Each structure stands twice: as structure tokens, then as C-alpha cells.
Amino acid sequence: MTFAPLGDSAVVVTVGTTLDESTLARVRALAAALERETATGIVDVVPAYTTVAVFYDLNTAGVGEETPYQRICRVIEACAAREEHGWPDVVRQKLGAETGRADAREIEIPVCYRGEFGPDLGAVARHCGMSEEDVAALHSGARYVVHAVGFTPGFAYLGGLPEKLFTPRRPAPRTRVPAGSVGIGWMHTGVYPLATPGGWQLIGRTPLRLFQPEAQSPSLLRMGDHVKFRPITIEELVAWK
Amino acid sequence: MEIRIIRAGQLTTVQDLGRFGFRAAGVPPGGAMDPFALRVANSLVGNPENTAALEITLVGPEIEFTADVNVALGGAESDGLPAWKPVAVRAGTRIKFGECTRGCRGYIAVSGGIDVAPVMGSRSTYLPAGFGGWEGRVLRDGDVLPLGRFDPAGPRTLPPWDQPGACGWRIDPRILPNYAPAATVRVVRGAQADQFGPGLFGGEFTVSPHSDRMGLRLLGCALERTHDQELLSAATSPGTIQVPPDGLPLVLMADAQTIGGYPQAGHVIGVDLPIMAQLRPGQTVRFVEVALEEAQRLALVRDRTLAMLREGLAEKIPGHPLP
Numbered sequence: 001m002t003f004a005p006l007g008d009s010a011v012v013v014t015v016g017t018t019l020d021e022s023t024l025a026r027v028r029a030l031a032a033a034l035e036r037e038t039a040t041g042i043v044d045v046v047p048a049y050t051t052v053a054v055f056y057d058l059n060t061a062g063v064g065e066e067t068p069y070q071r072i073c074r075v076i077e078a079c080a081a082r083e084e085h086g087w088p089d090v091v092r093q094k095l096g097a098e099t100g101r102a103d104a105r106e107i108e109i110p111v112c113y114r115g116e117f118g119p120d121l122g123a124v125a126r127h128c129g130m131s132e133e134d135v136a137a138l139h140s141g142a143r144y145v146v147h148a149v150g151f152t153p154g155f156a157y158l159g160g161l162p163e164k165l166f167t168p169r170r171p172a173p174r175t176r177v178p179a180g181s182v183g184i185g186w187m188h189t190g191v192y193p194l195a196t197p198g199g200w201q202l203i204g205r206t207p208l209r210l211f212q213p214e215a216q217s218p219s220l221l222r223m224g225d226h227v228k229f230r231p232i233t234i235e236e237l238v239a240w241k
Numbered sequence: 242m243e244i245r246i247i248r249a250g251q252l253t254t255v256q257d258l259g260r261f262g263f264r265a266a267g268v269p270p271g272g273a274m275d276p277f278a279l280r281v282a283n284s285l286v287g288n289p290e291n292t293a294a295l296e297i298t299l300v301g302p303e304i305e306f307t308a309d310v311n312v313a314l315g316g317a318e319s320d321g322l323p324a325w326k327p328v329a330v331r332a333g334t335r336i337k338f339g340e341c342t343r344g345c346r347g348y349i350a351v352s353g354g355i356d357v358a359p360v361m362g363s364r365s366t367y368l369p370a371g372f373g374g375w376e377g378r379v380l381r382d383g384d385v386l387p388l389g390r391f392d393p394a395g396p397r398t399l400p401p402w403d404q405p406g407a408c409g410w411r412i413d414p415r416i417l418p419n420y421a422p423a424a425t426v427r428v429v430r431g432a433q434a435d436q437f438g439p440g441l442f443g444g445e446f447t448v449s450p451h452s453d454r455m456g457l458r459l460l461g462c463a464l465e466r467t468h469d470q471e472l473l474s475a476a477t478s479p480g481t482i483q484v485p486p487d488g489l490p491l492v493l494m495a496d497a498q499t500i501g502g503y504p505q506a507g508h509v510i511g512v513d514l515p516i517m518a519q520l521r522p523g524q525t526v527r528f529v530e531v532a533l534e535e536a537q538r539l540a541l542v543r544d545r546t547l548a549m550l551r552e553g554l555a556e557k558i559p560g561h562p563l564p
Contacts, residue, residue, distance in 0.1 A: 005429065005533050006476060006477075006508065007478045007480050007508035007509075008429055008508070008510050008511050008536035009478065010476070010478055012432070012475065044261055044262050044264045046265050046476045046499065046500070047265065048474060050473070051475060053476030058537055059541065059544060067533075067537055069533055148500055149266060149267045149500075150267045150474060150498055150500030150501070151267065152267055152369065152370065153263075153266060153267040153268045154267055155267055157474065196369075211266070211267075211370070213361055213372045214360070217266070218263060218268065219267060222266075
């Protein structure tokens with residue numbers, strides 16, 4: 001693990017150098033462990049790709065002469081060590097990488113890949129040299145993982161898009177993408193939770209609300225979650241409650 | 242109890258100190274662009290520092306007060322109300338804040354606070370997603386905002402504002418940030434600082450009109466980057482200085498996205514964010530580098546100063562419900 005300050009009230013912990021399942025699991029596990037640490041002045045925890053950013057309160061008292069930055073690095077290291085060594089070896093062997101996945105979930109997102117709900121489906125199909133049905137089948141056949149949440153509230157960057165579907169962004173972004181739009185932006189896919197400008201190729205629409213400010217957990221998707229898209233018909237989309 | 246917004250002003254929103262703990266959901270802290278000014282304005286009227294107030298931008302509102310309250314203006318200054326002091330306002334009074342004479346963003350604190358429903362633990366308005374504050378939007382002519390309850394002993398302890406003997410003191414200007422139209426702002430190094438050489442500290446930048454609560458765009462000498470590789474998106478903070486491909490720095494502020502892929506040359510230190518918040522388009526800023534230890538020391542000193550201010554106010558104003 002390496003530490004670097006992010007401004008004067010946060011620190012970024014780099015957990016690994018390659019973006020693979022094992023690193024993502026360790027990032028997720030460290031973030032979850034830090035979120036459980038309540039008495040240490042930690043204000044916010046942001047897992048993203050290979051890092052965890054920790055925002056902290058400078059007024060929380062430390063030990064001896066240490067600066068707030070030194071204090072928070074010590075707290076994070078202790079937390080990570082407990083996470084690493086808290087399980088007896090035999091249990092860790094059995095669970096393997098599952099230990100880090102304890103908090104990750106499988107989320108299914110219904111998507112209608114038809115008509116007005118997938119205005120760029122044709123363009124993607126032509127670019128990838130396949131039919132629109134094949135695009136929908138390939139997209140919904142893959143299993144994705146959330147690399148990070150940002151851009152807007154509830155917007156998840158998903159990794160795992162099949163290479164055959166890589167399509168460049170639109171030459172000019174739309175000024176308004178309807179909320180729930182499912183898109184492809186080169187090697188990433190994702191869902192726009194809110195109506196915002198957007199440059200991705202729109203291939204479908206989900207009736208799910210990916211961001212709800214009044215909910216217990218405002219963002220449906222969290223870093224490390226696994227995501228699958230399930231095709232639905234226009235009738236199912238329209239009738240969705 | 243309520244206040245009536247007769248004229249809304251240029252960009253007036255309900256803000257407190259922000260919502261914390263939701264960055265992993267893509268929700269930035271938001272809140273007052275100049276947190277120092279909000280904390281002081283609230284302290285002056287006997288509110289907890291985090292009480293919701295009105296953030297005004299360049300042109301302030303005209304407000305009718307329908308109850309006896311204490312009001313204070315912090316941050317930007319205007320002819321409508323003296324800044325940095327509490328003023329007792331009688332029911333029926335209309336105050337026209339008008340154009341700000343100094344600074345860019347002011348905070349109108351009212352005893353009892355603006356009593357809107359909190360969203361995710363805060364009364365701040367998050368305009369990009371339209372939630373929080375007053376209906377998730379900027380104020381409009383005709384809006385009527387509820388006020389929170391306040392200890393009735395408070396407002397009667399000050400003489401009425403338009404009579405002789407009105408509060409003759411103001412807070413010590415030495416505790417204010419170094420607000421200036423040609424500002425010097427302290428910065429700690431960012432993750433990609435080495436890729437830009439001394440460029441960020443070379444000279445003056447001018448604040449672009451294309452600036453808002455998400456960030457201040459700066460015009461001036463473009464920064465040249467020595468590396469080419471694209472970066473994975475990484476966490477950002479208010480104060481983060483990003484350098485997009487055109488080389489012109491973008492200083493992220495309260496409503497900025499929580500993660501971003503542009504290189505980070507540096508970060509404005511917390512105690513100098515208020516200086517950035519008060520810069521108007523056309524005004525200038527130059528950056529100087531400081532060590533992290535110094536930035537953190539300054540933040541702790543400021544918190545102690547504001548705690549002492551609250552104790553002093555409790556002594557100065559009989560019945561003032563502090564600290």
C-alpha cells in the first residue's frame with residue numbers, strides 16, 4: 001500500500017497497480033473496513049479503481065507529535081492490517097478471494113434495447129459489424145464490475161464490456177440524455193442516473209432509478225458490485241413500477 | 242415564521258456547510274463556497290455554525306422579514322446591510338441587498354436558520370442534480386422560506402439597526418481570510434505536480450466568466466505537461482487544481498464531481514478556499530506552494546480562532562445563546 005496526500009484533508013491509498021478482480025476486491029474490502037471505523041475522525045471513504053481516498057477531520061486528536069496526516073495514515077495501516085490478519089489462515093484459504101467480496105453484490109439491471117430507447121443501437125451495430133440483436137445479446141451476456149462511482153451522483157463506471165462492442169463516443173454529445181439511458185463509451189458501459197449532457201452511444205433504457213436522494217443508500221450501485229443487464233420488452237419497460 | 246423573497250438576485254441558494262459521507266455515491270459535499278463566511282455569519286446571529294443560510298452571488302436579493310430576527314451578512318459586502326456584524330431587524334422590514342460592492346459570494350444568516358427539510362443530512366442545494374435546499378433550485382421572485390425556531394431572548398438584546406447605538410463593533414478584520422481582487426492563494430502539491438514544472442506558480446491567472454459552484458476556470462499562461470499518458474479517474478476534493486488538455490487550470494469547488502481523470506497539479510489549501518470563492522470574473526490569482534504540515538496547522542488555527550470568536554460573542558451580546 002502507498003499513501004499520498006490529496007489536498008490537506010484527505011489521503012489516497014493505492015492498493016495495487018493492475019486493475020484486476022483481486023485488486024478490486026482488496027480495494028472494496030479496505031473501503032468497507034474503513035467505513036466501519038467510527039471513532040477515528042474519518043469523514044468519507046471513496047474507493048475507485050486501484051485506490052481508496054479517505055477524507056478526515058483534522059481536529060481529531062492524535063498521538064504525541066504526529067501531524068493529522070501521519071495520524072490518519074497510521075489508522076489506515078492498522079485497519080488494513082486487522083483486515084488482512086483478522087481471519088485465521090485456514091479460514092482465509094477456504095474463502096480465498098471471497099473475503100474481499102463479502103460486501104459486493106450482484107445487481108441485475110433490466111434494459112429495453114428497442115426503438116426510441118436505444119437511439120444509437122443502429123450506429124453501434126454498424127460500427128461493430130453485427131446486427132442490433134447481436135449487440136443486445138453480447139451486452140446483456142457479459143458480467144460487469146463497478147470500477148468507480150462519480151461523474152454524477154449514482155453514475156457507475158462499469159468494466160467488462162466485450163471488446164467486440166467497443167464504440168467511440170458520439171462526435172458531439174447530446175445536450176440532454178434521458179435518465180436511465182444505458183450507453184457505451186469506447187471500453188466503458190454504464191447508466192446515466194440523471195438527465196444530463198452525455199456523449200456516449202445510447203443502446204437502451206432502464207426503468208430503475210440508480211440515484212435516489214431520499215433512500216437509505218442513495219446510489220444503487222457501489223464500487224466492486226457485479227452487474228448484469230437483463231433484456232426486457234417495451235411493454236415491460238412502460239409498465240414498470 | 243418566514244422570510245419573503247421579493248427579488249431573488251442573481252444566483253441565490255440555501256446552503257449550509259455541506260453533506261459529508263456520500264462521495265462514494267457520487268455526491269460531493271457541496272455547501273457554502275466560502276465556509277468561513279458562513280460560519281462567522283451564523284455565529285454573529287447566535288446560530289450553530291452549520292445552520293442553513295442564503296448564499297448570494299454578485300447581485301443579492303430583496304427580502305421582507307415578517308418577524309423580529311437577527312441578521313448578519315458575511316463574505317461579500319453590499320450596501321443593503323453592514324457586513325460582519327449582527328443587526329436586529331424588526332418585523333415588516335424590507336432589505337434590498339443589491340449588487341455586491343466587494344467579493345463574489347455572500348451569506349445572509351438569519352437567527353433560527355432557513356428551515357427546509359434536510360436531504361442526506363444537509364440543507365445545502367445541489368443544483369447539478371436538483372435536490373436539497375429550497376426545492377433543489379435557485380430562489381425565484383415570490384418564494385417564501387420558513388425560518389427555524391430561535392430563543393426569543395436573542396433578537397431583543399440588540400438595538401434596532403436603523404437607530405443610533407446600533408451595534409457599533411465588528412469582528413476583528415485580522416481573523417478574516419486575505420480576501421483581495423488580486424489574490425495570493427496557497428497550494429499543496431498534487432499527484433501530477435511533477436509533470437507541470439513550475440508553471441502553476443509562474444504568474445497570474447484571471448478568473449473566467451465560465452466559472453460556477455462546480456469550479457473556477459482560469460485564463461492565462463497554459464501549463465505544459467511533460468507526460469502523455471491518460472490517467473484513471475481518481476478522487477478529487479474542493480480545491481483540487483485540474484489541468485485539462487488545453488493547459489488552463491480548473492480549480493474545483495463545492496459542487497465539483499467527486500472523481501475525475503484530468504491531471505492534478507495541486508490543491509488549494511482549505512483555509513484559502515474562501516479567497517477563491519470571493520474572486521469575481523476578471524479578478525486575478527497567483528499560487529504559492531506550502532507544505533502539507535503548514536496547511537494543516539493553519540486549518541487548526543482557524544478552527545481555534547472561530548471557537549474563540551463564539552466565546553467572545555457570547556460575552557459581548559447579553560443573552561446571545563453561545564457557544
